Amino acid sequence: MKHTLPTRKRLAVSIAAAAVASGLGMNVHAQDWLEEVTVTATKRAENVQDVPLAISAFTGDFTKDNNLDDVKDLINITPGITGNSKDSFLDAVSVRGIRTQDFGIGGDPSAAFFKNDFYEGRNGAAVTSLYDMERSEVLRGPQGFLFGRSSIGGAISVHTQKADINGGNSGYIDVDLGQRGHAVVEGAINLPINEQWATRIAGYHSQEDGYVKNLAGGPDLIAHEKSALRWSTTFQGEKLGADFVAEYETREQSGSVYHAVTTGETWDAINEANGPISVPTGDREVALDLADGNQDDADILSLQLKLSYDLGFAELVSNTGYKDHDYYYGEDYDGTPVNLNNYRQEQSGDYFQQELRLTSTGSDALSWYAGVSYYQEKIDATFRLRGSEDEMCKYYYFYYYGSTINGCSDYYTDFYPSDTGFLDEGNRAKGDYEGWATYVDLSYAINDQWDASIGARYSNDKKTFTQNVPEPESYLGAYWAYGFFTDGDIKQSETWTDTTWRAIVRFRPNDTAMTFLSFTQGYKPGGFGTFSIDTDDTFEGDPISQGDYPLNTFDPETVDSWELGYKDSLFDGRANVTLTAFMYKYQDLQVINSEVPAKVRNAGVVDGSGIEGSITASLNDNWDLYAGIGYLNTEATKMAGVCPASDDTDPVANPTDSYCEGSKLFWAPDWSGSAVLNMHYPYGAGQIVGNLGVTFEGERGRGWEDLDETQIDAYQEWNLRFGYRSDDQWSVIAYVENLTDEVFYDGINNNGGIVPAHFFGVSRPRTFGISFGYEWQ
DSSP states (O other): OOOOOOHHHHOOHHHHHHHHTOOOOOOOOGGGOOOOEETTSSOOOOOOGSSSSSSEEEEEHHHHHTTTHHHHHHHTTTEEEOOOSSSSSTTEEEEEEOOOOOHHHOOOOOOOOEEETTESSSTTTOOOOOOSSEEEEEESSSSSSSSSSSHHHHHHHEEEOOOOSSOOOOOEEEEEEEETEEEEEEEEEEEEEESSEEEEEEEEEEEEEBBETTTTTOOOSEEEEEEEEEEEEEEESEEEEEEEEEEEEEEEEEEOEEEOOOOOOHHHHHHHHOOOOOOOTTTEEEEOTTTOOOOOEEEEEEEEOOOOEESSEEEEEEEEEEEEEEEEEEEEESSSSSOOOOOEEEEEEEEEEEEEEEEOOOOSSSSEEEEEEEEEEEEEEEEEEEEEEEHHHHHHHHHHHHOOOOSHHHHHTTTTOOSSSSSEEEEEEEEEEEEEEEEEEEEEEOSSEEEEEEEEEEEEEEEEEEHHHOSSTTTOOOOSSOOOSSSEEEEEEEEEEEEEEEEEEEEOOOSEEEEEEEEEEEEOOOOEEEEEEOOTTTOOSBEEETSOOOOEEEOOOOEEEEEEEEEEEETTTEEEEEEEEEEEEEEEEEEOSSSSSSEEEEEEEEEEEEEEEEEEESSSSSEEEEEEEEEEEEESSSSSSSSSTTTTTTTTTTTOOOOTTOOOOSOOOOOEEEEEEEEEESSEEEEEEEEEEEEEEOOOOOTTOGGGEEEEEEEEEEEEEEEEETTEEEEEEEEETTTTTTEEEEEEOOTTTBOOOEEEEEOOOOOEEEEEEEEEE
C-alpha cells in the first residue's frame, strides 16, 4: 500500500471517520492506523489532531480501499453528516441538522463541496467521482474563513493527487468486480519531466446494474455508468509553484426512485379517487410509469490553476477555476404506475472563481492570513411537471365533491384533451450571479500552551433571476403546479451583504492533549424561488408581465455556532480520542411551503446541540479498533411559515401558531455511530488482512406532520472484508457489503394532495465482490 502522507506516532482522525459511518472496512496495515494526516483546512499544513476545528480527514488509500467512488459517499462515513440520496441533488445533505430546503436554482447549497479548493457548485454539478485521491477533509459547522465561498452548514473538501516531481515513473491500477455487473477500473501514471516539472494522468470508470425492479417494465433502477479523465501538471521553482488540473467526467445514472406509502389519509384519498392503484409491496420493487424517463445524467468539464509565490514574509496564492456542466434529470415523483406527477429538469451552466490569498510564514507569535475572492455563475434550466389530465380531474373532483368520476369529460362538459393527454406545466429559469468577499484571520501565540485567533469575513452577493412560465397547452390551464403563467420573461435583481465573525481559543495542557473553544457565525445569501411569483389576492389568473408582481424572493439564513473540543493521544500513542460538544442557533430557514405555487420563504429558528466522539486504538500488533458515536438534539420554533396551524395563520404576526412548533428536525437521527475491528497478520511475503465494520442510525423521518407511516426505523449495516496484501505491491481482497441485507431508506417526503407520501433511496442489497490492485514505481 502506498503512503501519500508523512508518518509519525499519531492516530489520525481520518481513520476514525473513515471507519465510521457506512461500516466500510479498511484494508490497511497496522502502522497506517498510526499515520499522521496533514491537512490544510487552516491554510497551513497541520496534523489534524492539532487543528481546533471539528474536522475529519480521509487518506486517498482509504477512499480506494473502501469502494468510495462518489463524493457523496463521504457523507455516509462522517460523524455529524447524514441525509444521502442516490441522485445528484444536495437538498438531502444535513450537517448537524442544517440542510438545503430548496431544490431549485435560485438559492445556494447549505453544505459546500470543494475540489482542490475550487467550489464545485450546485445540483447536477457538485457531485463527481472520487479517484486518484490524495485526501478529503470534511468540516462540520459554518465555514466562512477557509474557502473562497462560504458555507452555512459545513464543507466537504477533496484533494486529488498532484503530479509528483520526485515520484519517479510510478502508478497503479485497481480493478473491482462484484454482483449485478459491478465493475470499477481506476488507475494513474506519474511522469516527471525534469527537476521542476511533472505530469500525471488518471482515469476512472464505474458501472453497475440496477437493484430495484420496476414491475411496470423497463430496466432495473438505481444503476450507474460513469467515466472520468484527469490531467494534471506541477511546476516547482525556487519561489514559484504552479498546479494545473483539467478534468472531464460523464455520468449516466438513475434518478431518485420513490416508494409510495400506501397507508394514511393522503393515500386513502388518492386510492379512492384514482384507484384502485396497485403498488408493489417488495422493498426493492416498484411500479413506475416513467413518462419522462428515469435519468440523472451529467457532463462536467473543469479547469483549475493554482499559483503560489514565496514572498519571504508570506506566501501569495492565486486559485483560478472554471467549470461547465450540462445536466438532464427525470423521475416519477409520485412513485406509482399512475401518472400523477412526473418531474424533469434540463440544465446547463458555467462557473468562474478567482481567489487571492496571502498567508504569513515564519515562527512569529503573530500569524495571519487574508484573502479576497470573486465568483460569477450563469445557470439556465427548464423544468416540467407532468400529470395525466384525466387523473387530475379524478382527484380534484373527488376532493371537492366527494365522489368518483372516470375522467375530465365527466368534470367539464366541453372538455377536449391535449394531444398527449397530459397536463404539462413548466418554466424556464435563468440565473446570473456574481459576488465577492474578503476575509482576514489573526492568530497570536500567548505562550507555549495558549493561543487565540479572530477572523472576519465580508460577503457581497448579487443575483439576477429570470422567470418565464408559458401557458400550458391543456384545457386545464395553469392549474396544479404553478397556478400562473407569464407574458415572456420576468426579471429581477437583488443584492445581499453580510459580515461574519469567528473567534477561537486553543489550550495545550501537555504534549499530547489539545482543547479549544470557538464561536463562528455562518451566512447563506438570499435568492429566488424557482417555481413561483409573489402574487397577491388581486391576482385573477391573467398572464403576468414585467412589473405586475415581484418574483418570489427570500432573505439570507444565519447561524451562530459554539464548539468545545478535546483531542488527545493516550497509552503512549496507542490510542487517540476526539470529543466535540456543540450548540447553535439557526435562523430564517429558507424553506418551501405548501402553497400553490410552491414558494420559498424564510421561517423558523432552530436551536441545536450535540456531541461527537471517537476513539481509535491499536489493541496489539495485529488488531485495531475504532468506535465513534454522535448525538444531535434540535428544536424548531416560530414555524408558522412552514406548518401553519390553519389557513388563516399569519406567519409574520403569529410565527408560533404552528402545528409543528417545538418539533425536532425530522431528517436527522438523534443517534448515529459506527465501529470497526481491523485484523492484519504477517503471512509469507505480505499480510492477511480483514475487518468487520458496522454503522447504525436511530429512527428518523415522519415529517413535520409526525406521521407514523413515514418513519424510517433504526438500522445497522455490517460489512466484511478479507484478503491478502503482498509486499510486492499487489493485493487481492474479497468483500461482502451490507452483510445482513438490511433494508433502509435515505429519506422521506410526506407530500399531500394528489401526490402520496413516499420513501426514497432504498439501500443497496447484500453485495459480494473482489478487488485486485497493483502499484509500481
